[in-house]
Amino acid sequence: MTLSRLPATAEHPPLHRLQGLDRSHLGAAHLYLASNVALPPAPAPLPPLAPGQWLGSGTFRNSLYLAPWRLHAGLQSLWLALQVQGALRVRIMLATPGAPAQTLVETTVEQDGPGWCCWPLPPPDTLPAASRLFWHVEALGPCAGLQDAWWCTATPPRRSIRLATLLRTHGRSAAVQDLLRQWQDQAAGHPALAATLGSLDLWVLDSSEDAPAQWDGVDTRGLGLRLWHAPNLGGGGNASHLLQRYLAAHEAGEPDAQAEELLLLDDDLQLSLESLARYAAFLHWRQGEQVWTLPVLMKSRPTTVWEDGAYWGRQSPLQDPRHRGLGPHLLRHGLRLDDFGPLDDFSVLHPVDYATFIFFGLSLATLRRIGLPAALLLRGDDVELSLRAGAQGVPVLSSPNLAAWHEPAHSHAQEYLAVLHGMLLNLAHARTPAADHVRWFEQRLLAHGPLGDLAGLAVYQQVLDDLCEGETSALLTPDFMAHYPARLARLRQARWTALGPGDRERLHVQHHTGQLQLRPYLYPAPLPLPEGGSALLPEAPRVLLLDESRDSVHEPAHDDSVRLQHLQAYLHRLAQFNRDHEALRQHWRQRLRASGEPAFWADMARRLESRTQLLRQQTRDRAAMLAHAPTLPSRTRPALGPLAPALAAVPASATASRAARSADAAPRDDGENRPEGRSLLAWLRRPSERRGATVTRLDLPEDFDPQVYLALHADVARAGVDPRRHYLQYGRAEGRRYRV
Template identity: 40%
Template sequence: MSTSFTFPEGMTPYTHHRGRPLYRVQGVETMAAGSSHMNFLHSGEATRGGVNQGALLRAGEWIGSGTFRNSLFLEPWAQMTSVRDLNLVIEFAGALRVRVTRVSRGQGAELLHETTLQSASRTRHVISLGSPGDYPESTRLFWHIESAGVGAQLFDASYCAGVAPSQDCRLAVLMRTFGRTADVKALLQRFIDAAADEPFHAELLRHMHFLVLDTTPGSETAWDDEWLSALNVDVHFGPNLGGGGNAGHLIKLFNEACDASDAPPTEVLILDDDLSMSMETLARYFMFVAYRAQECLTSLPVLMKSRPTVVWEDGGFWGRLNFHEAGDFSRKRNLFPNLLKHGLTLDNFEKVDQFSPLNTCEYATFIFFGLSAKSLRKLGYPVAFFLRGDDIEMSLRAQEAGLQMITNPNLAAWHEPAHSYGQEYMAILHGIIINLRYGEHDASFYARYFEDRMHEHASIDDEVGLTLYRDILLELLNTKSQVLTDDFQQHYLTKLKALSVHRMTRLPDVDREALERRAREEKTLLVPFVYPGYHSQVRKFRNVVLINHPLRSYREVPPMPIAAKVSLMAEYGQLMMRLTEEFDTIVTHWRARLAETGGETFWQRIRDRYAGQTRQLATWRRPQAAVTADAIQVSHDAQAGAAADAATAKLVNRLRGAALSHEQSHQSLAANDTGEAGSDMADSEVDVAELPMDFDAEFYLVLNPDVMKSGMSATTHYLKFGQLEGRRYRV
């Protein structure tokens, strides 16, 4: 059993307008992540029922999309795609007012379009918005929809392109995991559930193929669920080679499948196994690459799961554009990334426009890493880092190859950052190896870095920290190291196991905050567990406690015997001397290894070596019947018209009932006061024969909400008052 690709030909349009197909590029994001204001602005309960399920808007209620997740940021479309005909398609029933607004960074809001729409049946109305390239730079668009009259039902509001995308766009989504089988399956289930409610999502799933490499022991039977048949998915089982190693192994399996296919995927998206994202984000990405007019590597804003309105990163620059280098744009790089928009809070709407300019960056993580299959072949494979740095190195390699990298603000994902002694070990070791290839620092920079680490951790008697950085030095100087060899994972498995014994205690937030408040009065020195700073007055404190802020955990530092401390620092000094003396040899050694493990030959050896431990667990295929565009009528004019038939009357009654449910008791009292029975008021007093032949009683009430509130029947009111007042009774 091996992976084979089956993709449909062509893409079904979202709808048609005046004989032209329209293809949706951005629908409504409804996934709950943090506060509801990330998705919508609205009055009262205006989102009850949910957009896409037919949100009911009572009289005067409104809903707006000028938010982080439902604004349309134009720069990626204007600069990177072939879209030159943009439209907003409103799917609704009832009566509503629509406003479309643009905001360009540094300018005020400008109303682009305003119209009133009315239809008793479910209808789509198309508003032309022109070309994304015709707007000022750094523009976002959003809509504001308000119920007019009795109320309305909003089913969808989608931005659509009037030109067809690439009809052979085929997306492969690659996911690898160790220990997070349930998380990966939950994400796939989310995609399936979304497609069950949204035909357009269902259509796009036909054009996607998911490849999963699960290295979790015992997961062999976890992929037998029948619900997976709603996807095109292949699941492989193999040895755990770490995040970077598993990525390289999976890409090798993917390339083999492509070589054996007549119509392989044209696009590749690498996803992390513990991110949270919506099917709408995946759909927006697919349509973006289907229209993409130039090669680029695409990522997205990543927010924190624990603080969903806080941005962790929006791409980044590796070791540049930060205070450590005083804003230096040269190739002199330190060992820390500058994460763009890091810490930006979206608790309100003031900072949404910061996402409007096209965001070019230097590196992105494998949380979300998208590029064409052609570009992936050109770049090669991730280097054989177990964890940390594999995505950075591949990003820098892409930059050297001339591949532009952007983040697309119309997409978003949530992920939780974490750090530990093991991750610090890999981050620094790999960061130095990367800089030996892509940076320009000489030996003194690295010697000074390790000297700072020695002084800081020695000042607080932190033997674990001292040993950690000493071991990194040892590995850099070890020309027989297993790092970046065929046995690379063995080094990490041994090292991570040794570092895991240094456990930290996690405290509940209440206790943690109390501890930090009382620390100074109790003469406790609280410092970060890495980069604690130099503390010359540490003896004034009764104890030293290390903090791992992301994990909210703590570890008290025991006093270090002076003999052990002196011995460790002496060894440290000798290693720094060797680093300086042998620097040229070290640079040559690690550059050669880095180049080898990013290439085809290395990963073919890994594939052959673990062929006996790698097997295909499951193959599921989604039925390939086309998801046809539904027959909802599309209006061409500002006023949407429809015949008043039995179905129309039923829908209007539903809208009217929803709008009046909160007034029923009031109307009952009014009827008692007048001695009449609500809407049955005295039709005998008027001559029904005088009604126009096309009089629509239901629509008269929709168009004249004051009549419905009065309790008078449509017929009576029109013949007594409405005719003289010139009131409308139909669309």
């Protein structure tokens, strides 16, 4: 990959770009920059700032979370580079969970024209791992402004890497094309992002029946792209088919298949090119082996987190991994980023059980160790591969410096895939007792049976049928795709009625007045047990099952004889599953392991060879690209202005001084450069590295008026946060006014 850098000057050594400014505005604008002026989305430039106007990067997408770099990269130095013009006050801040933000650097700059100004920061190993850095600039005169911002390091990269990004799609050709088009647009006029996009190896497998027509005439110039068309094998199957073809090309020495790092992406996601550039930069310094994912937010609710990694089986890290439930526990699921309060929640880097195939990054060496995704249509393929990584001692982590947007899907068919594949994973990777599995299926019976919800009950009946088939099943064999179509078609037969305007509110009123029972169609709560009545055939009011995502309802059947027939068949199959539990565990464990072997997928590739077509192959002159890696002009950093740091947890602050470059030079023999002696306190106390430092307690000003503060700052009022807490944690650092 091509790393962007600032060349050495008399004021700083060569600086490599770690993280730039993300202005893609996927999701909501306040996730990107804080400001007291309206900001246009990229590619429009940031507007000039009038005196008193300010910008801040203390947001979800532009804070620098230190944990990945501090724990897994071994950086020796950290710098901030701002491309600015005019007179500005610059603050560089540190935030840690549960503590007020600290000012590490406060200074003024004056630039006649746009130029880069650079400040050294404390060495990363002196800063708390669970923290984030951000900057704040305020205009002191007219025509001031900021064009770009980089977090940088003077530490040379540990290695040069290549990154292959692999996307597979079925029926969403346009979504993949839109993603590539967005990356091309974001790279236009942005040398650092253009360098990232230009050095990616992009491999796409499109299993849509009309893929050749869908890609005809699509402009992919400038991309290193290999585009395949092949029969559909589902999410995991298509991923393995594409990976197998990449591995074969790699072993054959083909020039566009020599990446050491691989990234699997979903087709229905929004991901900025800046996130991709950040991940690629991190790989140049990464130490050890890991699998990486990222926080995933919802497209329909763009400030709501869907998952940030997960624990399989609703398991916390302290529980016995051999005994797992069926469903995952999604980390930070439902967390809302409507204000800046939750941002520090991402500072701690949690090892998790699995990474989603929405974004699944690993090295080629790790892939060779753990094998390819199992032969599963959808749901659970990413979980299973992650569990294999964990079993090999490879941690699974989520980087808070990255983010994507995706829309989850729910239906009876999706539930069937999730539970069936969840059971296969559970049987293969855990030692959950048969009684725990039986109890779970009994709960589903008691939830759906009394409601007469035969469509819902059929989901779990089908799972039991499939598990008990054993040797005769096509699941996890080379013919695994033959298993799914008829079953999924049956599970889609339930009749649903679309709700009109006001219907949902009317139904909720009827529910609360006892005229009907309105329940979610997935995981409904059981009906109250009637006194002296039947638990499975209760006399209940009318029941409607609600699908909120599709705004529709389903009314279950109430024929008792039909219901009893289904209940009897369900219990019969559950008894068989309980009786044969250990034999089924051994059988499915062997099949699951075999379907992730490279030999399995090499055989699949041979079977599909005559129906697999290379639609497009575009290569680039890689040597020429590396020879022209973007090196941006850097002006001498201007003289520093007076300091006014605000610290609560450390006694002194330091300016960005020339002497601080000693962090990149040979270590001094004063005890402070030894690992056990290095600390943020030591860095701050070095006389040569502070200039006129003072100490300011973070107390509220005596004339602070909470109501005036809320009136002056509508965004704080809308967020509903305590104005005192907001001022102490963010407002003071951002220069917000608190009085008229």
